[in-house]
Amino acid sequence: MYTKQALRELGVTGSDFTDDQRRSLEENGFFIQTGVFSPEEAREMAEAFDDLHRKEGERGGHEVHVEPGAPRVSNLFNKTDAYDRCLAIAPVLAASHHLLGEFKLHGANLRDPLPGKGHQDLHVDVPKLFEDDWWVLNAIVTFDDMTADNGPTRIVPGSHKWHPINVPHVNQGDWEPAPLTPEEEARTPKDLAAPYPGELHVTAPKGSVIVMNSSMWHGGTVNRSGERRRVLHLTYTRRDLPQQLVQRDYLTEGLYDRMSPAQRFLMDIEELPADAPAQRSARKAGTGTDGHWWR
Template sequence: MYTKQALREIGLDGSELSDAQRKALDEQGYFLVEGVYSKAECREMADEFDRLTAIERDQGGHEVHVEPGAPRVSNIFNKTAVYDRCLECKPLLAAAAHLLGEFKIHGANLRDPLKGQGHQDLHCDVPKYFPDDWWVANGILLFDDMTLENGPTRLVPGSHLRPPINIPYVNIGDWTPIPLTPEQQALVPQDFAKPYPGEIHVTAPAGSVAILNSSIWHAGTTNRSGARRRVLHLTYTRRDLPQQLVQRDYLTQGLYERLSPAHRFLMDVEPDAAMAAPRKSAQREGAKGWWN
């Protein structure tokens, strides 16, 4: 299977992005789609977040990143079926196809900044080797309204076309930055925590999806009101790049059996020869696992 085939099987025909959305993604680095999920769907997904965080408490997100002041949950598809619908978020899948070509899931992390918490330094998620070297597409799926008071995402339109800044160490890999020109250096903020000239705050009702090129300069902001701001960060990456969470390492029988062949391909959980050999060996030795 290949990506276009998988997307056709899911129901995408290549017409999901409008010309305006494609232009915004190319030139501004993001676009917003409202009404992707109903109020009932948002309520169900938000309630499931609360259930999972009550179980995991301060260890929530431990598979990827624990963030004090902003409860998280990672590895969500193996823990519940409630978010399976998000694997068919058509505007996000279409944007990933446009940016990345052949792609697979990268990560899926729930996040809810608490009152007085959630502020992040301005950053981009991934490096790049040349101006249009795109690594990751990020969808922010809103289960609650995102307002100016409850910690909206801030971003700098068009900054995906600039050199990357302040990349999380875990995402750098073997990348070595290219020295900046004086003009480029002048654009880099002296203080990543402070507001940046021209930045915007993303506000939208629950059920919306904000779609970002992960090379855009962006950050979370402080939740001043304390109103809930539960979101899912669902990311896709090129198939030649590593996943944030290696899905095969956490795969449960329940998830595997729920997924169609197309979804298994996009999640990159089909066993390859290297995986199959030890499983067959374990079976011969009497070991039991769900794959036997």
């Protein structure tokens, strides 16, 4: 199977990704689509987040990254089917194909900044080797209204065309930053925690999807109001690049069985590993690989 075939089998065509969305993604680095999920669906996914967080507590997100001040949950699809619907968001899949070509699931992480917490330094998630070398697309699915006061994501529109800044070490691979030009030096903030000129704090109602090029400068902000701001960060990457969470390493029979062949292809789980039961036993015993990924 290949990506275009998988998308066709899932009913995803070019009409799922409008000219305006394509233009905004290319020029600004992001677009927003509201009304992807109903308020009831958003509530169900928010409650599933809370259920998982109650079970995992401070270990939540340990498969990828534990963030003080912002509860997380990772390895979602092996723990619940509540988020399977997010694997079928047509504009996200179409945009991933447009941006990345042959692509696969990269990661899926829940995040909820606590009152007075959630601020992140300005960063990009991945490096790039040349101007339009795109590695990852990030889709933020909102379960609560994302407001100006409850820790909205801050972005710098158009910055995906600029040089990478503050790339998490674990995502750098063998990439080494090139020397900066005087223009790039002047553009680079001295204080990554401070507001950046022209940055936008994204707001969107519950049930929306914020689709962004992960090479765009962005970061979390402080939840000043204390209102819940639960989201899913669903990421896709090129098929030649590693997944954030290697799905085959965590694959359960339950997930494998409920995915169609096209979905298995996009998740890179086309075969159920022979040692899957042993892997599950090891994970129940608390073993696993912790990583670091900023949002």
